[in-house]
Amino acid sequence: MIIVMKPGFTQEELNEVVKAVESRGAEVDKIEGVATSVLGLVGDTAYIDPDELLTFKCVEKVLKVQEPYKKANKLFHPEPTIIDVNGTKIGGGHLGIMAGPCSVESEEQVVLIAKAVKASGANFLRGGAFKPRTSPYSFQGLELEGLELLKIAKQETGLPIVTELMSVEYLDRFVEDVDVIQIGARNMQNFNLLKEVGKTKTPVLLKRGMSSTIEEWLMSAEYIMSEGNENVILCERGIRTFETATRNTLDLSAVPVIREKSHLPIIIDPSHATGKRDLVEPLAKAAIAVGADGLMIEVHNNPAKALCDGKQSITPETFDEIMKKIEVYTELEGATI
Amino acid sequence: MIIVMKPGFTQEELNEVVKAVESRGAEVDKIEGVATSVLGLVGDTAYIDPDELLTFKCVEKVLKVQEPYKKANKLFHPEPTIIDVNGTKIGGGHLGIMAGPCSVESEEQVVLIAKAVKASGANFLRGGAFKPRTSPYSFQGLELEGLELLKIAKQETGLPIVTELMSVEYLDRFVEDVDVIQIGARNMQNFNLLKEVGKTKTPVLLKRGMSSTIEEWLMSAEYIMSEGNENVILCERGIRTFETATRNTLDLSAVPVIREKSHLPIIIDPSHATGKRDLVEPLAKAAIAVGADGLMIEVHNNPAKALCDGKQSITPETFDEIMKKIEVYTELEGATI
Amino acid sequence: MIIVMKPGFTQEELNEVVKAVESRGAEVDKIEGVATSVLGLVGDTAYIDPDELLTFKCVEKVLKVQEPYKKANKLFHPEPTIIDVNGTKIGGGHLGIMAGPCSVESEEQVVLIAKAVKASGANFLRGGAFKPRTSPYSFQGLELEGLELLKIAKQETGLPIVTELMSVEYLDRFVEDVDVIQIGARNMQNFNLLKEVGKTKTPVLLKRGMSSTIEEWLMSAEYIMSEGNENVILCERGIRTFETATRNTLDLSAVPVIREKSHLPIIIDPSHATGKRDLVEPLAKAAIAVGADGLMIEVHNNPAKALCDGKQSITPETFDEIMKKIEVYTELEGATI
Amino acid sequence: MIIVMKPGFTQEELNEVVKAVESRGAEVDKIEGVATSVLGLVGDTAYIDPDELLTFKCVEKVLKVQEPYKKANKLFHPEPTIIDVNGTKIGGGHLGIMAGPCSVESEEQVVLIAKAVKASGANFLRGGAFKPRTSPYSFQGLELEGLELLKIAKQETGLPIVTELMSVEYLDRFVEDVDVIQIGARNMQNFNLLKEVGKTKTPVLLKRGMSSTIEEWLMSAEYIMSEGNENVILCERGIRTFETATRNTLDLSAVPVIREKSHLPIIIDPSHATGKRDLVEPLAKAAIAVGADGLMIEVHNNPAKALCDGKQSITPETFDEIMKKIEVYTELEGATI
Incomplete structure (x- = not known):
């Protein structure tokens, strides 16, 4: 300084x-x-x-000459962090492909989708049990029942589960049942929640806040890491700008910027970023080409009936095509799924 | 629709x-x-x-033709809400002037400032016990000890206390000890916290998120109100834009926009919005002139030694001058402090 | 540096x-x-x-330690610049109130409005002859014919004319006929146009670009001033943000920031900033209270039939009320219109 | 509607x-x-x-149900427009790779770079003769002399020239000497300039304004097209957001959005978007993967001595590596350079 x-x-x-x-x-x-x-x-x-x-x-x-983060700083940890989620790795050339429904709706739905995305090559099942919704009158997720359904889908497929935690109240349940705890964009600076997940050993997927700078995002990772949990996966999901053609503006530059500053893996969520299902494929390819460590993609068996965010969901068939297309991009990056 | x-x-x-x-x-x-x-x-x-x-x-x-909020909607509640905080009113012509230190640091400090701001005409004492900080290495507030010091300052001056709650864990303590519970900008969409304060009867000061639209802000008020607590005071504290001359961009237009859409009172925080102490006076005057229901101003007895945010703090002497200057603006609006 | x-x-x-x-x-x-x-x-x-x-x-x-502008810099010119437009002054306590239609439509219209706004206390007539429109299919103004109509209105009322120049092609005509040349937000970094108006002696009203920082804005003023024309009036008209409740976000903090950095006068345009006629009065009051050197307000005799931007226009009657209301705010600032 | x-x-x-x-x-x-x-x-x-x-x-x-643009609208022109620049094509599977220095500085420099980028596979030479600079005190380009140097480089290499026009004054010279006329981000809504280039037959590269929505950008293309010149190439170069780690935020989603709405080709400028030379390669790959019709890349023989924007320039050697890397991405998209 x-x-x-x-x-x-x-x-x-x-x-x-x-x-x-x-x-x-x-x-x-x-x-x-x-x-x-x-x-x-x-x-x-x-x-x-x-x-x-x-x-x-x-x-x-x-x-400021030095960056304000320490544990997240590449300077003090030059090698990329590889996070091992019960055998499935993310980072350092290992891509994490997290696919599944926005909201868990029924056993039939989540198991069917889990099997489909696994068959197409996904290595994580994502699905919302607790849903952050702008309106108190919108569907808020099946909550604990949704968590149970995710566990069934995990049993059926072996896919590790990624799901969002919104309250410290359920942290113990999540530590027990969940493989990766997602902290959503709206809670990226819920420092209390960050500290509490930092006290566990469960890997954390930290979404970037809608108006957070990359530095603030890394400082939020630092909150988790400074409590002892260094298993943090960053997830870019679009930032808020004046543009209205897409729901948010996906900041793909964040990938090489993070690569320069930090050793933590970073994945891309093109579904939430754009809010449009036709943009998922081109942005998924671009995400791999820009060097991301993985993708988070919403997949639904019947988008027209999804209880939330159906507009951005793709079908298992489309997901399968995307996975086939990104295969060669993955190879080009010297990475494996 | x-x-x-x-x-x-x-x-x-x-x-x-x-x-x-x-x-x-x-x-x-x-x-x-x-x-x-x-x-x-x-x-x-x-x-x-x-x-x-x-x-x-x-x-x-x-x-969308109708607004998505109901309890916060002026359409169904045309008269302005007047919130009564143990006898001190905000809304409908009653201005709430909330002044005090960013962080509570010692009994001497908080009592001295509380007496000074009361003497100048403030009708609320604001002060941070729990502080949301971007860095885990920054001072996080005196926490519960800070709350105790605020209570002493309240006893000494009679000023009702406004302070930020960051975690459900301390909600009971806040309900007992605090007159207005502040929900900070970073927690504006911490829906779990909103629901929990919604179950109490304590007035809530809801700060606007840095990248929240006015509609999202009112929806967050709706989260609190839909749980039963209709005592919500809105607080505009600057939104995030590309401009770097000020820390955030204070959106004073939000006051007449909220006036048109909602019956809830709205106050302005020029200290956090700009991050510059010289801008507090002109923006405080503008806030009253644009029709705000009050102000939140950081006051510190020794800005150069404040443990946080000193750059935006003014001294009790400057606060006194500001209060004298806004007196006539208050009268012009037909309001009283 | x-x-x-x-x-x-x-x-x-x-x-x-x-x-x-x-x-x-x-x-x-x-x-x-x-x-x-x-x-x-x-x-x-x-x-x-x-x-x-x-x-x-x-x-x-x-x-950077020093600001990159020189002629616009308060450091080298501590006294506020007072611009004298044929006897009408702006800056240093003299407010410029520029009122008139978005587009000049007919002699009857512009003369009628000019007389009305003068009677209410405006000291400048603003009116668009050349109109920048997002769509090539929208009405582009009466162009040179509009300029002639403005001249008639000036003859009838004595009010100096403010109107927008979009092309160097018409610069000579503007120098001859116009009292203040307006450079619109979209041309704030049309450096060629800036240099050319800088070679004249006609006062220039320089609107802030929709995504321009205050520093870039002052650098654009510097372009004009470095060519020899130091008669620059700044005009804040809203910046582009994510908020959609108003057309743009009016940055009233820009007034005290400019006051600190520059000696140039700055006025506020609440009509374009918000795009909503009901917001003009509260923001006009706030603009005077925050210390602006004047206002630019759209006034139209029949908003429902205005050829452009009617949504933000107010009637002469409403303008008259606003002028009455801001009178006392003007006095409080020690200013005169 | x-x-x-x-x-x-x-x-x-x-x-x-x-x-x-x-x-x-x-x-x-x-x-x-x-x-x-x-x-x-x-x-x-x-x-x-x-x-x-x-x-x-x-x-x-x-x-609004229909888009407000007509000639730029894919609805009325479903096939992608292929623009033929004296035999070199852009659009519909033909990629345009525009490389060269930010500023033309000397014959030696521009010829050397032109030969180098051609050898690496670029099919256009870009270079600034007239430079838009925020400060009137910064180097403004060699102007007409720079244009002459570009012509020499064209003679030596056969590469068509892309260079920026800032003023109608030089339009005739540009029509005669230049293959693609660039309209810079700051002039995207300089409607007068748009109309004038619309009256020529020279292809126009239209950069997106820093705070322009995609719809406004297409409306600016419409200004050019409605005057008769349908040879418009769009160029995304980053939009202005709150993020400061990169100069602007490159909006790669704009590529598939434009693809859906318009038949016009769209290329990506990763150099200006990020302002950082290390980000050029990953974003160039991502741009091809997302489906862009080409790239604009700054190349300089000695970045440390470039008269402007050296921070974002790469050397001919690095450019050569990038071209080798994007070859396979180009094939994957079924495109050719």
Whole structure:
């Protein structure tokens, strides 16, 4: 971190800044020029808040040089993290293909879809039991009953389960029953929830918040990791922009940016990002080509009757075609599913 | 709600749509033209999800005519809601001025500030005990100890307390000790937390999410209200845009828009919106002039040493000047503090 | 400007950076610390492009300390600029109230509205002769005929004319006939047009681009000013965000931000910003309260028949009420119309 | 277009709406239900402005059913447009790879790069002679001299030239010397410039504005096409969002969205979108995989000395590697360069 001092500051003012920096565990390297005075902060600056430094009247500007995350930082962990979910791997060339219905609706539905997506090559079953809905009057998911149905589908197919946790209340159940705990976009900065899943050992799929910068997203991963759980999978699912042709704007650039900054695996959810089923195939191919570690795709046996988000769901037949098409893109990236 | 049908749909397809609509409690008014077929939905359409209707192949477009919220809707409650917090009112001409430190740091600090802001005319004490921070390494607030200090400041001044709840875990304590429970921007769509505060009778200050539309914000209010707690105060605190000169972009238009759509009171937080202490005064005046029901302002006795967000804090002296200046704006709006 | 060097750079690399800086007219103040090496740039850094410096492999980060604009910068011109438009002043406590129809439609229309808005206290007539429209099939304005009608209205009322120039082709006509040349939001970075109006002496109203930062906006003003024309009035008219309840999001914070950075006057256009006539009054009051130097308001004698943008137009009667209401706000700011 | 009427409208009010619609060349299909009255507009609705209809007090809502563009609309031109630039084709399976320096700096530079990119497989030379720069103090390009240098490079390599036109003043020179006229993002709604290039026969590369919706972009293409020039190539180059890790957010979803709505070819510019040279390769691959009709890539022989935008430029060697890598992606899409 670099602090640019205002011209004419006093020694007393400088001392106050130095004291503040040292009280947060870093050291000050005073670097004096003829016309400019700059302080370079040395050591661990993670505990220093640039905004706090700006409260000092003698401080002109503050420039972050190091990233504020540590455990998520590639600098201190250059090799890509490979997350092992009961034998199925994600990261470092292993793609995770998570497919399934937006909402779990019945045993018949979820088992049928699970079998279909497995046959097409998916290696995870995703399905919503607890659903975050904008309206309190919309269908909120089958909740615990949905979780039971997912377990049946897992028994039938062997596919590990990915499903969203919305409340600490059910964390124990999730740890017991679920293979990957999904934290949804709306809860990306529900810090309490992040800390609690951080205390478990269950892999966490952390969706990017709709208006979250990549840095904030990695800081949310850091919340989980700093509690001890380093099994974090990032999932880009579109950010909110002014464009209305798609539900959100899928930020595929996030994949190479994350690759540069972090060792954590990152997957892409083209279904939620666009809200349009015809866009899933082209964006799935692009996601693999850009280097993503996997995909999350909504698949439904009868989109016209899905209880939620049917507009973005594809049928098992379409999913099968997509899987065939992405096969060669996967090979080109030197990856395997 | 209006459904525009695609040309050439079959009777069978139409029946499916009608069935779906009726299963959600509304009725279909088929309105046939020479070249266009349109379905008008009659009755309560709150349970109908436009996205679901778009999954039907015969449906071209869906247009919402009514707003999706009911209890927050001005249509069914034309008079402004006045929320009575143990005798202090907000709404319908009563302004709530909530002032205090970003973080509660010590008894001395919070009592001193509470007395100062009361003397200047504030009628609520705001102060953070639990702090949502982007980084897990930043100061997270004094937590329960902070709550105790707020209670002391309340005893000393009589000012009702507004403070943020981040986890259901502490809800009972908040119901007991706190006068207004604040739900922060990052938790605006933490639906679980919304439902739980909705089951209490304590007034709720609901901050707008950084990337939330006004409609989504009112739907989050609806989550609280639909559980039985109709004491919701909205708080605009800036939305996320591309502009970097201010931390967020304060959306003052939200005040007259909310006025048109809802009966709930709405206040403005210029401190968090801009992140700059020099912008607080002009935006506080503008907020009153645009018709807001109150303000939330960060006040600190020594901004340079504040443990968080000092850059946006003003001193008690500056707060006093602002209060003097907004007095006449308050009168112009026919309001009282 | 501050350059943070990467650890381990060579003397040769440093020399290249120094050479690049000096070739742009600035000097390098090398400020060496124990662990960090920083270059402070001294002198006029306006010709140095931070992005160019980042191309050097030895450069880690670049931090701008000074603003990149010079003539628009308050630092070098602390007193507010007062622009005198044939006797009518804007800036430094003089408010410019620009009212009139979105499109000039007929002599009768524009004269009638001009007389009405003058009677209510407006001191400028605004009206579109050339209209920027998203669709080539929409009405594009009466063009030169519209300009003639504006001149008639000016003769009848004495109000100076503000109207939009979209093409260099008509610049001479505008210089001759128009009192303030408006550059629309879509042309804010039409640098060719900016340079050409910069070569005239006619005051320029520069609208903020829909996705322009305040810094880019001031740089566009700088384009005009650097050619010799320092009579620039800024006009905030809403920025593009995800919110759809209003057409754009009016950024009233821009007023105090501009006040801090520049000496140029800034006015507010609540009509275009919101696209809703009911929001004009509250936002007009807020604009004066936040310290704006004036307003631009669409007024139409029959909104229901306006050829464009009727939805946001108010009637002369409503305009008269607004003018009465903002009178006291104007006084409170110590300003005069 | 569908008009939803407010309950209780009078016959007289209805007549006024019908008259307005008919005066714009469309017809009204009145579709009456029991509880809702809706007007369906039949015929060519391109001349009808939804905002105008909303000015009528009896109109509740207006819903566009057809897209507002005609010549750019796939509905009326289902086959993909293939643009033939003196024998080099773009669209319908033919990829256009446009490579070259951001700014033309010298004959040596541009000829060297042109030869290199041709050898690697590029089929167009792009290079800036006139440069749009945020600051009037930044290098603005060699202008007409740069154009001459591009012509020399064309003679030496046979590559057709793509370069940006910023002012109508030079249109004749561009028509004579240039193969594809680029309209930059900042001029996407410079309607005057669009109309003028629309009167030529030279192919136009139309970059998307930084805050333009896909619909607005296609309407700008329509401006060019409605004047007679149907040779429009669209170019996505990133949109402005809150994210700061990349300069803009590349919207790759725009490719399949455009494919669905229009017959015009669309290419991707990963260099400007991200502003980071390391992101060019992964996004170039993703662009081909998502179905784009080509790429625009900045290539410079010495990025560290480029006069502008060097940070995003890659060397000819890196460009060669990228071209080798995208070869197989091109084949997978059934396309040829």
